[in-house]
Amino acid sequence: MASKTDWNSLTHKQRMKVLAETPVDQIVQSYSTSEADEGGFRKLLAREISLWRPENVGEFREAGSAPTKDVVLGAWRDLERSEALLELTDNSIDNWLRRRNQYPQKTSPELDIYIDIDRATHQLTFEDNAGGVSADKLENLVVPGHSETEPLSQTIGSYKTGGKKAIFRLSTAAQITTRYWNPAETSDEAFSVHLDQQWISDPLQYKFPYTLLKDKGVIERGQTKFVLQLREEPIGGPPWFNEPERIHKISTELLHAYSLLLIRNPKIKIHFEDRTKPLQPLDIYSFSGTFGTGVDIRPQQVLFTIQMDHQGQQYPIEIEIVLGCRTTSGAKGASQAGIDLYGNNRLFLLYDQTIFAPLLPAGSGRNLVRGFVNIRGPNIFIPWDTHKRHLNVDRDIINTLTKHPLIVEYFENWRRVYADISRSTVTKLIHNPLPNAFDKEKHDLHIPHRNVVQLELSKKRGVHLPKEVAVPKVMAPKKKNETIALRLLLSTSEARALASHYQIAGALHSISNELASRIKEDVLKKAKTKN
Amino acid sequence: MPRVDDCRTRFGPNKYAALHLLLSRWLRNYAKGACYHYVTLGGTELKDCQSLHFIDPGLTTSLVSFESASDRHQYAVATAKQLDPLGIGVTTRKGDIFDFTRESEGPHLFFFDFTGTCTHADLIVKFGRLFADGRLRENDALFVTSYLGRNLGWTRVLGAFDAEFRIIGVSDFEKKKLSYRRAHPSFTLFRALCSSNMQADLLLRCFGCVEYRDSSKMGVYGYVLEKGMTDFPDFIKNAPYFDVEHGFLQASG
Numbered sequence: 001m002a003s004k005t006d007w008n009s010l011t012h013k014q015r016m017k018v019l020a021e022t023p024v025d026q027i028v029q030s031y032s033t034s035e036a037d038e039g040g041f042r043k044l045l046a047r048e049i050s051l052w053r054p055e056n057v058g059e060f061r062e063a064g065s066a067p068t069k070d071v072v073l074g075a076w077r078d079l080e081r082s083e084a085l086l087e088l089t090d091n092s093i094d095n096w097l098r099r100r101n102q103y104p105q106k107t108s109p110e111l112d113i114y115i116d117i118d119r120a121t122h123q124l125t126f127e128d129n130a131g132g133v134s135a136d137k138l139e140n141l142v143v144p145g146h147s148e149t150e151p152l153s154q155t156i157g158s159y160k161t162g163g164k165k166a167i168f169r170l171s172t173a174a175q176i177t178t179r180y181w182n183p184a185e186t187s188d189e190a191f192s193v194h195l196d197q198q199w200i201s202d203p204l205q206y207k208f209p210y211t212l213l214k215d216k217g218v219i220e221r222g223q224t225k226f227v228l229q230l231r232e233e234p235i236g237g238p239p240w241f242n243e244p245e246r247i248h249k250i251s252t253e254l255l256h257a258y259s260l261l262l263i264r265n266p267k268i269k270i271h272f273e274d275r276t277k278p279l280q281p282l283d284i285y286s287f288s289g290t291f292g293t294g295v296d297i298r299p300q301q302v303l304f305t306i307q308m309d310h311q312g313q314q315y316p317i318e319i320e321i322v323l324g325c326r327t328t329s330g331a332k333g334a335s336q337a338g339i340d341l342y343g344n345n346r347l348f349l350l351y352d353q354t355i356f357a358p359l360l361p362a363g364s365g366r367n368l369v370r371g372f373v374n375i376r377g378p379n380i381f382i383p384w385d386t387h388k389r390h391l392n393v394d395r396d397i398i399n400t401l402t403k404h405p406l407i408v409e410y411f412e413n414w415r416r417v418y419a420d421i422s423r424s425t426v427t428k429l430i431h432n433p434l435p436n437a438f439d440k441e442k443h444d445l446h447i448p449h450r451n452v453v454q455l456e457l458s459k460k461r462g463v464h465l466p467k468e469v470a471v472p473k474v475m476a477p478k479k480k481n482e483t484i485a486l487r488l489l490l491s492t493s494e495a496r497a498l499a500s501h502y503q504i505a506g507a508l509h510s511i512s513n514e515l516a517s518r519i520k521e522d523v524l525k526k527a528k529t530k531n
Numbered sequence: 532m533p534r535v536d537d538c539r540t541r542f543g544p545n546k547y548a549a550l551h552l553l554l555s556r557w558l559r560n561y562a563k564g565a566c567y568h569y570v571t572l573g574g575t576e577l578k579d580c581q582s583l584h585f586i587d588p589g590l591t592t593s594l595v596s597f598e599s600a601s602d603r604h605q606y607a608v609a610t611a612k613q614l615d616p617l618g619i620g621v622t623t624r625k626g627d628i629f630d631f632t633r634e635s636e637g638p639h640l641f642f643f644d645f646t647g648t649c650t651h652a653d654l655i656v657k658f659g660r661l662f663a664d665g666r667l668r669e670n671d672a673l674f675v676t677s678y679l680g681r682n683l684g685w686t687r688v689l690g691a692f693d694a695e696f697r698i699i700g701v702s703d704f705e706k707k708k709l710s711y712r713r714a715h716p717s718f719t720l721f722r723a724l725c726s727s728n729m730q731a732d733l734l735l736r737c738f739g740c741v742e743y744r745d746s747s748k749m750g751v752y753g754y755v756l757e758k759g760m761t762d763f764p765d766f767i768k769n770a771p772y773f774d775v776e777h778g779f780l781q782a783s784g
Contacts, residue, residue: 403728405663460732461665 004032007041019045019054068203072144075165076231081240082253083387084166088126088226089113089254090157090346090388093261093268094149096130106183107131108222112278114271117230117241124170124241126226132180133224135191135210141176141224142167142193142208151380152315156346161386171228173197177213181222190216247273255282260374261345264443281438285370285445286335287324289434294475297417298434299324299371300449302410302469306400306457308381317377319401319455322447323414325421325472327433329367337367341391342374343382349391355402359411365422368430369414373401406455409465417472429474488516538602540574542745547578549743549775550642550674553753554586556739556771557672561755565589567672568635571596571642572628575606577614577621579642584619590640594621597628629657633666641673649677649716649752650691658723662733669733669758675716680747692718699767713740713772716752721763734759737770744776 010018010031018027024045033041048054079087096111114127139146144161157163167174179190190213199205219225233240240246251272259281262268269278287299304319326337338351353366360369375382375397383395391398401407421429439446449470456463490498495508495515502518504511566589573580573596583590596611598604604625611621628643643649661667682688689696689707695718696702701710717737724730734757742750752770773780 399728403726460663460727460729461668 004030007031007033007044008035013060015048016052016054016057016060019049019052020057024049069144069168069206070203072161072164072168073201073203075169079165079169079387080253081170081246082250083389084169085115085126085250086253086257086388087157087162087166089115089258089270090155091149091163092128092130092224093258093346094153094155094157096128096268098148098153098155099131103131103183106181106185109267111268112271113269114275116271116273116275119239119241122230122232122239122241124226124228124230126228127223129220129223131222133178133191134180134182135189138178138191138193138210141178142195143206149379152310152378154344154377155379156344156388167195167226167228168200170230172200172231173229174200175227176224177219177227178224179213179216179219179221188216188221189213190219251279255279256284256350257347259284260342260347260372260445263438263445264345266443283437284335284340285322285324285372285437286327287370287434287437288327288430288432290325290430290432291448295429295473296470297325297421297430297472297474298448299445300414300470300472301447301451302465303450303452304407304455305452306455308377308397308457310378310380315378315381317375317381317397319397319407320374320376321371321407321410322374322445323369323371323410323472325368325418325430326370327431329364329422329427329430331367335370337369339369340372341384342372343379343384343388344376345374346388347372348384348388352391355391355393355398356411359402359408359415361415361419361422363422365415365418368418368421371414400455400457404455404457405460405463406453406465410469413465413471417474420474424474488519538575538600539606540576540603542574542576542578545743545775546676546745546749546751547582549741549749549751550579551582552741552773552775553674553739553751554582557753557755558586561672561736561738563638563670566592567638567640568593569595569640569642570628570631572598572644573607573621573623573642574598574644575603575610577607577610577619577623579644580619580621581614583640584617588618591619592637593635594619595624595631596621597624597626597631599625599627601625629661631661631666638670638672639667641667641671643673643675645676645678647678648682649675649719650688651719654719655722655726658720659727659729662724662729663727667756669756672753672755675720675752675754677716677750677752678747679712679742679750695721695763695767699764710767712742712750713770714767716740716750717754717767717770720754721761721766724761731760733757733761735761735766737766739771739773742772742774742776 007015018031022030024042027045028038028041031041032038033044036044075084092111092113096107100107108129108131112129114125116125117123118125133141137148140148142164144164149155149157174193174195176193176195177190178193179188182188191210192213193208193210195208199208213219230239230241254270254272258268258270258279262270262279262281271278285299288297290297299322301320301322304321306317306319307314308317309315326335331337336351338353339356340347341349341352341355360366381395381397383392383397384390385392434446436446438444451466451469453466453469492508495512498519499505499508499511499515502515502522504514504518565587569580569583569591571579571594575598577596580591580594580596584594596607598607604623607623611623614621628641633639658667667673685704685708689704689711692711692715696707696710699710701707714737720735721730724733724735736755736757738753738755740750740752742748771780
C-alpha cells in the first residue's frame with residue numbers, strides 16, 4: 001500500500017483544492033496527519049471544511065502589509081509613567097542577568113540603574129551598566145518585536161515591546177547612547193541613536209539614525225543611557241515631575257515591583273532621583289512571628305516544583321508560595337491583606353483577594369491573610385499580561401495554583417488557622433512581628449519554615465503534603481459554654497411544697513437558689529434517664 | 532397532635548417506579564460485573580435497599596444508608612433490624628452521606644435521594660470533594676433526586692445557569708425551563724467536576740432522567756462515571772427523559 005501524504009505538508013491553497021474536489025473518505029485514504037489517528041483526522045477535516053467552506057473558494061489573491069508603529073504609539077494611553085519606567089528597568093535587569101550568566105567575567109559585578117529627572121530641561125535620564133548594545137542589535141532598543149529576550153528565557157521583560165512602549169509613553173524625542181562591552185574585546189565603540197519628534201510620531205518610519213560617538217569616554221564601557229525629552233504633561237500646567245505625590249508614586253511602584261528581587265539579588269541597585277543611595281527594599285509583608293506552646297503562625301514557604309508543557313516540550317517551573325499572618329486585622333494601612341503575585345521575583349499583582357478566595361476564609365479571617373505566589377521559570381508560563389500588571393486567569397497554571405490538591409491542602413492548613421485566630425483575641429495573638437523581616441545571610445525574606453514539594457500535575461487523587469511540611473497552628477479557642485436563663489414563677493404555697501419535697505429548710509427567699517438548683521438537677525436526671 | 536412516626540420517610544409508588552425505570556436503563560446499558568456496594572440516603576424505610584436486593588443481591592454486596600436526623604436514624608435502625616432476617620444487611624449511619632468513606636475498591640452505586648433541589652452551592656463543593664479524593668470514581672454509578680416543584684421564580688432559577696444555557700445553545704425561555712427540568716443536577720455535577728479540576732479525568736454520563744410526582748414534582752437522574760474527559764454539551768445533550776405521570780418520552784438532544 002502506498003504511503004499517505006502528510007496533510008500538513010500541503011500549502012493552504014493545495015488543501016483548499018483537495019477539500020473542494022475530493023470526498024472526505026477519499027482524502028482519508030490518500031492523506032494522514034501524524035498528530036491524529038483516522039478518527040482524529042476526520043474531525044480535523046470536518047473542522048477545516050466548516051471553517052473555510054472550500055466549495056465556495058475562488059482564485060486566491062494576496063493582501064496585507066507590514067505593521068505600523070501605531071501599536072506602540074498608543075502606549076501613552078496604556079501605560080502609567082511608573083509602568084513605563086518599570087519596563088525599562090525590567091529590560092536592564094534581564095540584560096544584566098543574561099549577560100552575567102553568559103560572560104560573568106565581562107559583566108559588571110553590580111547592576112546600577114539610575115533614573116533622574118532634569119527639571120531645567122524636562123529630560124529624564126535612564127541609565128544602566130547591563131553591558132551595552134552592539135551596533136548590529138541597536139534595533140532591539142527601538143523597533144517593536146526586536147529583542148534578545150525569548151519566551152522560554154527566565155526573564156521579567158519579554159514581549160519585545162516593553163522598552164519601546166516606554167520611550168513612546170514618556171518622550172517626544174529620545175537619544176540613546178550605548179557603549180557595548182564586547183566579551184571578545186575585539187572592539188570598543190559607543191553609539192548614539194537619535195529619535196526625533198518626527199520619528200516618534202510617524203507610524204510608518206522604522207529606520208532610525210545612529211552615530212558613532214567621537215568621544216566614547218562620555219559613557220562607561222557596558223553602559224546604556226536613555227535621555228528622554230519628556231512629554232508636556234499636563235499640557236499648559238505645571239509639569240508632573242514637580243509634584244511630590246507623583247514622584248512618590250513612582251518610587252513606591254518601583255519598590256513594590258522589585259523589593260523581593262532586590263532582597264534576593266543585592267547586586268542589583270536602583271537609584272531613583274538620588275545617585276548616592278539606591279532604593280532600599282520594603283518589608284511589604286510584616287508577617288506575625290507568634291510562636292510558642294501550641295501556637296506557630298510564623299510564615300511558611302513551600303516551593304512546588306512542576307513540569308509544564310509548551311509546544312510538546314516539558315519545562316521545569318517552581319511555584320513558590322509563602323503564607324503567613326498579618327500583625328493586624330485592620331482593613332486599612334500601609335500593608336493590606338491579600339496574596340501578591342510575582343513572576344521571576346518581579347511583582348505584578350499586589351494584595352489580590354480574588355484568585356485564592358475560595359481557598360481562604362470569608363469574613364474577618366480574610367483580613368489576616370498575607371502572602372505571595374512567585375512563579376519562577378520561562379517567561380511564557382507566567383500568567384501576566386504584556387504590561388505585567390494584570391493576571392490572566394485563563395492560563396493553565398492558574399488551574400494548578402487554585403485546584404491542585406497539594407496546593408489546596410497547603411492553603412487549607414492556613415485557612416483553618418486564620419479562622420481560629422479570628423475567633424480568638426486576635427490582636428494579642430498576632431501583633432508580634434517576626435524579629436527580622438529579612439535574612440541578610442541568605443539574601444531572602446526571613447521565613448522560618450521552608451520545604452520543597454514535587455508536584456505531579458496528573459496526580460490528583462490520594463496525594464498529600466509530606467509530613468515534614470509544617471502545619472501552622474493556634475490553640476483553637478474554647479467554645480463558649482453558653483447558658484440560658486429559665487424563669488420559673490412559683491406561688492408561696494407551691495414553693496413551700498417544693499421545699500418540703502426536696503427537704504430544704506429555711507425562709508423561702510433565702511433558699512430560692514438552692515431550690516432552683518435542686519429542681520434543675522432533678523429534672524435533668526429524669527431527662528437523661530429517658531434518653 | 533402529631534403522630535409519633537410523623538418523621539418517617541414514606542414515599543409513594545411513583546418514586547420507586549421512576550427509580551426502577553432508571554435502574555433498568557443502567558442495568559441494560561452500563562452495569563459492569565456482578566458486585567456493587569450500595570450507598571444511599573435510604574430514609575427510614577430503606578425501600579431502595581430492598582428493591583436493589585430483590586433485583587440482584589450482587590448489587591448490594593454491602594449496603595450503607597445515611598441519615599442525619601436522630602429520630603429518622605432510629606427508625607432506620609429499626610427497619611434495618613427487620614430486614615436482617617431476610618438477608619438484607621443494611622448498615623445505618625447517622626450522618627452526612629458526603630462524609631462516606633470508601634472501604635472497598637469495587638464499584639459503588641450511590642443514591643443521593645435529596646428532598647430539595649440539587650443546585651445548592653454547597654453540593655458543588657461536596658460533590659467536588661467526592662470526585663477529587665476518589666470516593667466517587669470511575670465505574671461507579673449514581674442516582675440523584677431533585678425537587679421540581681415550586682421555585683423562587685423562573686427568572687432567578689434560570690439566571691443561575693445562564694452560562695450553561697449559552698453553552699448548550701438554549702436561549703428560549705420555555706426551552707430553558709425544559710432543559711433545567713431535565714438537567715439541573717447535571718449542571719451541579721459538572722460544576723463540581725470543574726471545581727475539583729477533574730473534568731479532564733472523569734467521564735460523567737447521564738443515562739437518563741425520569742420525572743415523577745410524589746407529594747410534589749420530583750426528578751430522578753442517573754449517572755455513570757468512567758475514565759475519560761467530560762465534554763459539557765455531550766454530557767447534557769445525550770440524556771433521555773421520561774415522565775412517569777404522563778408517560779411522556781422525549782428523545783435525547
